[in-house]
Amino acid sequence: MSAPVAILGAGTQGRRLAYMWSSRGRPVHLIDENLSQLQDAQKAVEQFRKTDSKSEYLSGELKTFASEDLRAALQEAWLVVECVPELLPLKRAVIENIDALTGPMTIIASNSSSFTITEIVAGLELRHPDRFVSLHSYWPPETPAIEIMASPKTKPLIIQRLISECKDHGFSPYHVKKNSTGYIYNRIWAAIKREALSVAAEGVATPEEIDAIYKDVLKTPKGPFEQMDVVGLDVVLDIEEH
The missing domain is CATH 3.40.50.720 (NAD(P)-binding Rossmann-like Domain)
Known part of the structure; x- marks a missing residue:
């Protein structure tokens, strides 16, 4: 075995x-x-x-x-x-x-x-x-x-x-290949996530609208806020505080 x-x-x-x-x-x-x-x-x-x-x-x-x-x-x-x-x-x-x-x-x-x-x-x-x-x-x-x-x-x-x-x-x-907080993808994703939160906080668009345009342009199944919901907002908060 x-x-x-x-x-x-x-x-x-x-x-x-x-x-x-x-x-x-x-x-x-x-x-x-x-x-x-x-x-x-x-x-x-x-x-x-x-x-x-x-x-x-x-x-x-x-x-x-x-x-x-x-x-x-x-x-x-x-x-x-x-x-x-x-x-x-x-x-x-x-x-x-x-x-x-x-x-x-x-x-x-x-x-x-x-x-x-x-x-x-x-x-x-x-x-x-x-x-x-x-x-x-x-x-x-x-x-x-x-x-x-x-x-x-x-x-x-x-x-x-x-x-x-x-x-x-x-x-x-x-x-x-090098020590990297956030690895590869999460460093890229962090920038997207923070801008999505800023756009919503400034009242430029609602979370639903941000998800919709993100999916429409990039042809992905989930938008930034939907992805945060999947990961869990508690986990997102832990990562942001770190």
Whole structure:
């Protein structure tokens, strides 16, 4: 049996990543302190699989674990991805705990949209600082783009492996070659988002009108305000405050 991918956090991103990483036969361990959220995540993954019923691949086994079973959940994992809320102290504590519970060959990644892996690990006493990366996804499976960014200490071979593995699991990987808060896309999106908010705040146009003209000109399915609603206004606020 192949080594599992372990995902900490069964929220919106965690459950979508659980689907993607299990969609090519790889086992996935999904971990959360909220048992109700774990149940909802399992149902969401099952629904994704029904939607993708014509896939030529067999789905991997999805196992769920409560947070108190973290050591067992991380055992044998080749990749661990944290998807906890966008709070830097929380992410630092989670990353430090994963480092203590996993062997030196396990790759440890953060899915954070607002903190780089360099920021998260800064000052931490890590056992194996050369295995940490940012692995930021957007809205899989509908939007399969995923950005991979190293810290100054990350082994280059880890980046190469992740690019290959992401391609094999239906993602479209992009290597962020320098440390960049906001990665690639979010730096571009931030400018669009802030101008959309300014146009609405100044009374130039309503959010509905801004979304409508944006979609009309660029032929995209969602406008800026619709995209913010999908991401969650609480997440948008966290990112803006950072």
